[in-house]
Amino acid sequence: MKVEISRRRFLQGSVAMSIAGGVSLSSSSIMASAATPAKKIGNEDKKVATLCEMCVNKCAAIAHVRNGVVEKLDPNPLFPKSRNMLCARGNSGIQALYDPDRLKYPLIRDGEKGSGKFKRVSWDEAYAYINEKLTKILEEEKDNRSTVAFCAGEGIAEHTFKSFFTMFGSSHFLNHASLCLATTVSGYSLTIGGYGQADLDNAKYVIMAGANRAEAIVTPDTMDFFKRTNGRGAKLITVDPRFTNTAAKSDKWLAINVGTDLAFVLALTYVAIKEERYNKAFVENYFNGFDAYKEHILSNNYTPEWAEKITGIKAADIYQVSRDFMANAPQAIYYQGRRTTWSKNDFQLRRAQAIFSALGGGVDVKGGICFGKTLPLIEHDAVAPMYAQAKPRIEKDEAAVVGGSGSWVAFRNMVLEGRSPYPVRALFNYKHNPMQNMPNNKKTEEFLKKLDLVVTIDTMPSDTVMLSDVILPECTYLERTDPVVSYGGIEPSIAQRNKVIDPMFESKPVMDIMRGLSAKLSKPLFEITKKYDEDVQSAIEDDGEDKVYADFDLTKPFAHDQAELNAHAVEKYEGAADILKEKGVFYPNMNEYFKKVGVNDYEYYPETKRAYSVRNNKFATPSGKIECSVPALAKKGIDAMPVWKSEYEMAIPAGKFRFITGRHAQFTQSGTSNNRMLLNLVPQNYAWINKRVAEKLGIKFGDKLEVSSKVGKTTIKAYPTEKIGPDTLFFVHGFGVYSKALTLGYNNGGNDAAIIEDGIEPMHGSTCLHDTIVEIRKV
């Protein structure tokens, strides 16, 4: 019988929490055995407007604080982007704040890497240790700053961390883009001039392919759309290899073969062009290279009958969807999608989607894909110094276009396999979990072990944290004020995360961490630059050392208090700084525009003031039109127009499965694997396997399966269901944690990073998360 303690009781005093299945770390002080005694502050009862950080959407929240304890998070109705809601994760932010497994003090590794042994140190000791290691590395590498890499998870304070990276002068910044949305953002941007915002509040016909908006919540798309489905104004066609919650809300579900979406879109395009159902006026005026595209589609015979063989979707359905789409255009959207790391053809797929969408004219128009407006802020970025010895990105030639956020997999593999032109020796990591977010985690583990110095800033002892040399505890989002953010769109606004309570334990906001670290590193690192950088040497001769150092002073971006910086950023808008502190949200004329129109309904902007159409028929592409062809890509070996290739078809050997991963609405990637509330809702993940196949194999619900691929294996319980096809296997991401310091997440469910192969696509070096064949075995 385990003792469970309610939140209320545990907050009333310090009660020892015992959590079943917990393994405390012997030698380290990562784990405190007692819960947090809350700081009592008289009879205080206040509400603070803040922004959620349980996922990327940043919904506006109001935190209710009593006696220094955050007791409840409620939605803040003022924010147009989050439309007065908090999802299950948003409500569970309190559990992230009061998670007993939180990182509490700076730690330095005290044993083999991966042993999980750490010793508690002071912040100064941690900074000194980093300084010692880093100066040694840069000295040996003759001030090649690119020998130190930086990676960050998505978040408002990522900006702060990035300032440090910019001042430091390395070429290597890595974030989630190549594991997530790089291909769709660039696919839509190069084609229609921006990724845009699908106006799901007004669209009449939407195709969601592999986008699971009922479970992978995106604001305001999810909230706007599902009030209008099921015959209430919007038709939804879901294209997905499995029957998701989104499919359950749709008018039609097309069970597509994994990785064949491009053939489906090309066939839709074929029908629209062949039957001349596209928006002729729009195409004539605003398309560049349509005739060549038309010729390309027709001459390749991308017919629905051809696509049926590849996709498994009946030709009749393809005809129907294409005709219905064009009949509803321009209020018709082929939804862009978000995590589009599926297969080798991801980039071409997004281009084809964008062109098909545009054929209906549904771009920069109400009910189509809109670009909206932004409310500009005053930027205060420090000027980046130039380091003569800093070498270019090691993985720059691993794909056609490797952008500023890199190709994570290519980068990791080059370092690991010794294929980099110079050694990469250190990694600074801010709230990012490569061990879980990148496929083939065996390689990630070896990569982290190979580095001389891994410094991780995080709130929780994730798998990546456990393989770090130095751990710097960040406070959670409820304990800090972050850089103010401006959210563009149809209804633009500015929002600010305000500190709700003071940081607990010895945790600090990343701003303070960067301030302390840069103060320690700045001078010693400059000494190394002086030694190896001839440009700096001659500049010192000309202008004196003080003047030159001023350019290289790492502490510059962190000189000011965050609240001060925020006030400065919104100076253009009268009274905004105070309103943001008090209400968390600001936009011009808010007082006049914002109206409560029902118990659940708010109006943010009057209809005439919404930014549905802003481009004046000039798109942000080289020609100012919709680009059917991108010839510049051909030089880099990327097809100028989307082409289907036979290599995109993957045979699935008998008895094996093609693996797909995805999301549900209760977890955010791997960041919520230890959240008590969310685990209460969803205790573990299950492998979806077709019911009839499972029956043949004698697999019943809850049976343990070992799922294995070329690169690794994981164990997970089975969920036989007809919601998935006979040759596909699925389970949700974010479970099966290796870190014993996450007492609830440890060894709970299956880990997809262990089995997915690490192929990349040719355009941006993004991962292909759905190109793995797996086999299963009952254990």
Place this chain on the structure above:
Amino acid sequence: MARYGMALNYKNCINCRACESACKEENGVLLLKDHYRIWVGVKEAEGQFPNISIASQTYHPSQCQHCENAPCQQVCPTNATYYSKDGMVMVDPTKCILCTYCINACPYDARYVDNRTNTVDKCTFCSDTRLANGETTTACQATCPTKVRVFGDLDDPNSEISVLLANKEYRQVKEHLGTKPKLFYIL
């Protein structure tokens, strides 16, 4: 004096379970498997891949129906279950002896045993945690992403819930039992 009820645009529900977490946080419900005041009932899809009947998979957000003719109140031997002045069905934990008659009598499976107090607990429309503090709605309604719920006073003809019920078709669960439930599912 009010007569509180709730209308549910259940077709909006995406089974994200925000309501469940908000309710637990608001009302301090234990984070245990069988402890919940509200839930989303899921009817699993029927059919064989790829011919799944889309309409067969539905989500029904549910909780205590605050019946006007509540079987739980009728069977309670200690009068622990009672009607509040605002027409809500409530449990007085100081009177509850955990005989569980009410749990068996409730046709909606809306009651559970709270391990802390060893008494029966259920949805209260947040009357002590929110309404008593001047809030006008429940935690589940406030937080819902797709705004499934409309909470309000059925005795006020101008309240949003009254207007909604006057203009929309709806159904109640197990109406034939004569319990007069006050949760209305908008069709």
